[in-house]
Amino acid sequence: MASVTLSSVVKAYGNVPVIHGIDLAVNSGEFLVLVGPSGCGKSTLLRMIAGLEEINDGTIAIGERIVNDLPASQRNLSMVFQSYALYPHMSVRKNLAFGLTNLRMPKDEISRRVTEAARILQIEPLMERKPRQLSGGQKQRVAIGRAIVREPQLFLFDEPLSNLDAELRVQMRVELAGLYQRLGTTMIYVTHDQTEAMTMATRIVVLNKGVVEQVGTPYELYNFPCNRFVATFIGSPKMNMLEATTADGAAEIAGIGKLKLPTGIPAKGPVSIGIRPEQIAIGDGGDLAIPGKVSLVEYLGSEIFVYVQLASGERLLVQAPGDARIRNGEPITLSISGHQAHYFDANGQRIGPKGKRQG
Amino acid sequence: MQKFLRKNAPAYVFLAPWLIGFFLLAIFPILASLYLSFTQYDVVRPPEWVGIENYQYMFEFDYRFWKSMQVTFTFVVISVPAKLIFALAVAMLLDKGIRAVGWYRALFYLPSILGGSIAVAILWRQLFDYNGVINSVLRFFGGDGPYWLSDPRYSLWTLIVLAVWQFGSPMLIFLAGLRAIPQDLYEAAEIDAAGPARKFFAITVPLLAPVIFFNLVLQMIEAFKSFSGAFIISGGTGAPLDSLLFFTVYLFNEAFSYFRMGYASALGWVLLLIIAAFTAIAFWTSKYWVHYENERG
Numbered sequence: 061m062a063s064v065t066l067s068s069v070v071k072a073y074g075n076v077p078v079i080h081g082i083d084l085a086v087n088s089g090e091f092l093v094l095v096g097p098s099g100c101g102k103s104t105l106l107r108m109i110a111g112l113e114e115i116n117d118g119t120i121a122i123g124e125r126i127v128n129d130l131p132a133s134q135r136n137l138s139m140v141f142q143s144y145a146l147y148p149h150m151s152v153r154k155n156l157a158f159g160l161t162n163l164r165m166p167k168d169e170i171s172r173r174v175t176e177a178a179r180i181l182q183i184e185p186l187m188e189r190k191p192r193q194l195s196g197g198q199k200q201r202v203a204i205g206r207a208i209v210r211e212p213q214l215f216l217f218d219e220p221l222s223n224l225d226a227e228l229r230v231q232m233r234v235e236l237a238g239l240y241q242r243l244g245t246t247m248i249y250v251t252h253d254q255t256e257a258m259t260m261a262t263r264i265v266v267l268n269k270g271v272v273e274q275v276g277t278p279y280e281l282y283n284f285p286c287n288r289f290v291a292t293f294i295g296s297p298k299m300n301m302l303e304a305t306t307a308d309g310a311a312e313i314a315g316i317g318k319l320k321l322p323t324g325i326p327a328k329g330p331v332s333i334g335i336r337p338e339q340i341a342i343g344d345g346g347d348l349a350i351p352g353k354v355s356l357v358e359y360l361g362s363e364i365f366v367y368v369q370l371a372s373g374e375r376l377l378v379q380a381p382g383d384a385r386i387r388n389g390e391p392i393t394l395s396i397s398g399h400q401a402h403y404f405d406a407n408g409q410r411i412g413p414k415g416k417r418q419g
Numbered sequence: 420m421q422k423f424l425r426k427n428a429p430a431y432v433f434l435a436p437w438l439i440g441f442f443l444l445a446i447f448p449i450l451a452s453l454y455l456s457f458t459q460y461d462v463v464r465p466p467e468w469v470g471i472e473n474y475q476y477m478f479e480f481d482y483r484f485w486k487s488m489q490v491t492f493t494f495v496v497i498s499v500p501a502k503l504i505f506a507l508a509v510a511m512l513l514d515k516g517i518r519a520v521g522w523y524r525a526l527f528y529l530p531s532i533l534g535g536s537i538a539v540a541i542l543w544r545q546l547f548d549y550n551g552v553i554n555s556v557l558r559f560f561g562g563d564g565p566y567w568l569s570d571p572r573y574s575l576w577t578l579i580v581l582a583v584w585q586f587g588s589p590m591l592i593f594l595a596g597l598r599a600i601p602q603d604l605y606e607a608a609e610i611d612a613a614g615p616a617r618k619f620f621a622i623t624v625p626l627l628a629p630v631i632f633f634n635l636v637l638q639m640i641e642a643f644k645s646f647s648g649a650f651i652i653s654g655g656t657g658a659p660l661d662s663l664l665f666f667t668v669y670l671f672n673e674a675f676s677y678f679r680m681g682y683a684s685a686l687g688w689v690l691l692l693i694i695a696a697f698t699a700i701a702f703w704t705s706k707y708w709v710h711y712e713n714e715r716g
Contacts, residue, residue, distance in 0.1 A: 112606050133612035145607040149625040149710040158621070159611030206611075 061246050062123040062136075062213035063088040064109060070117035071104055071270075078104055080270045081118065087263075091240050091247045095257040096267035097293070102250045103218055105267070109248060110139050110216050122214060133162075137214040138207035142222055144199045146191040152178075152202050153187045156209050177205040180239070197228045204239070217249040221256065233259060254294055258282070266290050288408035291334045297365055299402070300340070300376050302333045311398075315372030319348045322399040325412045334402035337365065337379035342386070346395030352376065354390050368392055456685035461678045473685035484686070486661050487669040493575060494665065495642040498582040503634055506586040510593035511623075524591065531587030540581075540651035544568065547577045547652075568652060571662035578663065581648050589634040596630030597623070628709040636701050643694050646671070666690055 064086035071079035078101045086092045094102040107113040109120055111132030119126050127135050138159075146155050156177060160170040178184045181201045191199055200220060207215055220236075221229045237260050240247055251257055257264050258278045266273040266281065266289070273293075274286045285291035291299050304311035306327040310318045313333065321327055352368040355375065359382070366378040366386055378394060380386065403411040431438075456473055458466035477484045509527060513520050533539045546552045547567035554564035567573045600623065608618050624631070646667035649657070656672065657664030670690070674683035 110606075110610065112609065132606075132609045137610070139607070139610050141603050141607060143601065143603050145601070145603040147604060147607075147622065149628075158608075158613070162612040162614075162617060206607075210611075 061088045061244065064214065064246065064248065065121040066105075066109075066118065067121075068118035069105070069108065069115055069120060071101070071108060071113065072116050078270050079108070082270075082272055084265060084272065084275070086246060086248060088246055089244050091249065091260060091262045093249045093251060093257040093261035093264045094267055095251055095254055095264055095293075096273075098252055099269075100267040101270040102252075102267050106139075106216050106218055106248060106250045109214075110137060111135050112139075135214075136210075136212050137216055138210045138212040139216040139218065140200075140203045140207050140220045142219040144191070144203040144223075146199055146202055146206075148191050151188050151190060152183060152194070152205075155191070155202055156205050159206065159210055173209045173211070174205075177208045180208065180242075181205045196224050197232065200224060200232060204236075208239075208243070213246065215243075215245055215247040217247065219251055220249075222251070222253070229256075236260065254296060258294070264294075266293060268293075284410070284414055285334075285402060286410050286414065288332060288334070288404045291402055291404070291410075295336055297337050297377050297379065299334045299336050302335070302374065302376075303330065304333055305330050311403075313348075313372075315374075316350055316370060317348050319396065319398050319401070321403075322412070325403050330406050331411065332404040332408070334404065335376075335396050335400065337377045339396070339400045340376060340378045341395045341397075342366075342378065342380055342384065342392065344393050344395050346397040348396050348398075350376070350394045350396065352392055352394060354386055354388055354392050357386055357388055366392070368394060452684040452687055455681050456688050458681040460680040460684075462680055463678075466681060469681070473682050474689070477682075477685060477689065483661065483664065483669060487657070487664045487666045490575065490657075490662065490664050491643060491645075491666040494579060494582070494645065495639060498579045499635065499638045499642050501579065502583045502586050502638060503589060503631070505583050506590035506634070507593050507627075507631075509586065510590045510597055513590075513594055514597045524594070527590055528587035531585045537647055537651055540648045543577065543581050543648065544652050569659045571660040574652070574659055574662045578645075578648050578652065582642065582645065589638060592630055592634055593627070596627050600626045625710055629711055632701070632705050632709045636698055639697060639701065640694055643690065643697070 064084075066082055066084040068081045068083060069079055070077070070081050082105065094105060096102050104113060108115050109122075111127065111130060115128060119128055121127065122135055122137070147158060150158065153174060156174045157170050160173060165173075174187075175184075178187060181204060183198065183201050183205060186194060186198060186202070191202070194202065200223075203220070217236075221232050224232060233256060240260070249256075249260065258281075261278055263275060263277055264281050265275050268289050274281060274290045276284070281290060281294045285294060285299075288301070292301065302313050302316070304313040304319070306312070306321065306329060309327050310320050311327075311331055311333060312318050319333065325331075350370060352370045354366055355369045356367040358365040358367075362382045364380050364382055364384055364386065366380055366384075368376045368378055370376060376394065386392065405411050455466055457468060457470060459469050459473075460466035513523055513527075517523065530539075544551075548554075549564070549566050549569070551567075553567065557564040565573055567577050604622055604626070605618060608622055613621060644667060645665060649663045649665040649668050650671065653659075653663035653668065655668070657668045666686070667690070670683050670686040673679045673686060
């Protein structure tokens, strides 16, 4: 196990900067997930930690050691690639043993580690097969096995589940979480899928355009997003945003009405009010009743997503129980409560409590 | 039948030039040469059936046949691997992402286009002549070059160098093959602590094996058939001391210097069988060392 410390790390391709001076401390034994939209630099950051990509400025330390000039092979880490990157001409056994052979490890030790990894990942019957004879899930297991046998101090995962179908992805997610609990090794995991991030991470780093937007536990990111970007990026379905002006301790939402601001939210200037779909109630009973018309209902079984068109022209997404009887086209009244909402200033920064409570 | 003709006649009319060419210029000469290889034929008199006498003579008495085999095999065994290794080395250099790679590709491919031509063979003769460019350079540095072309110890080597110089076409194929190897395999190998040599032998070579095999077969056939360089440089005779007596040069002399068409045909068929045998051996061994990604197994 090792900690990883990034200090003012900068990366540019030619004149195009992709990572703008990132500071990040990954604790030893932590499952840290880097998440962000495509092109935000999360894979680049991971590859820089791996040593597959040079850094232009700053330092990267694994444990106490600065590894800027250390080749990937000497950083004592393993990486699982999105494409699996299995050696196509080698059997599963040889794929697993390849790295250990390169380290000139004794044969008995190689054999012990390979057998152990095969047992953990339940790939024993596949050991003599070639990668082309494996299914996607099996390939991913072998790729993880190749990472495990090294017994590294740090695991790196680069979108390892994105080539799998939905069902397998959920299954592998659970297995990976189990593996983390079992090994307890520091893991850095890149994904664009926020469900993966929320379910697996001990902490999440939200990246956007080469900048860290927020670092926190899944609970903190969901309940206390530090800005509009994090608020709308984390959570599925997305958070609703309503624009308002504040005066006399209340927010005036154009064409809808006044919402009393909870204490701690200063009443001055324009604000964006963010409300998660599950925090909007159907019927009146909250601080502000909002009339509208149902424009679309998505039925998911246990829940439904209701798209409501407001008279002001805006559209709200509401999450309701699966047995709610709501039909397209009918009028509906929604209500929101001021203390459940998130408030962002004109610059998109959070106003109000920046909680650190754990969920 | 009439209906068939009426329906398909236009198609056959359009196909006719190719069909006539195929039967008249390919199939007929092939079959004719097979027949002639069992005859004595000097072009002037009609061919005279001699059974397997040509083949018997070739293997039992004709020391020049054996000499030509020796020269040709030496040439194939040295020039083909040398050319492939050189081509692969250049392809790997170009694959590193050098600037203006397109220009280099064109530049390196040029000898392959020129290489087979008479002009280059003549140029080669000028270069390696005792008073040619190579020796002038050697003399400039105080050395004294040998008689490259007229000393049997060196003459074949000049042709091997000429063959290796024409590395452009296998190089381009290697380059395409190298580009097709996924980069993340090298990255995985990098993390797996594989050094450059290990990456080359454990990743590049096995994944390039289908391309290596393709180039090997193609270049081997090409080398067995190699003619114009040896013919021009040896003045058409295989000189000095038959050191450049390539199989094809010997065949040409038998046919067009001595008009022993029957015997030359037999030589031609033996060359065909040799090439076929070596190609078959290459294919047979390939299942042990060539890995195809999309193969079912």
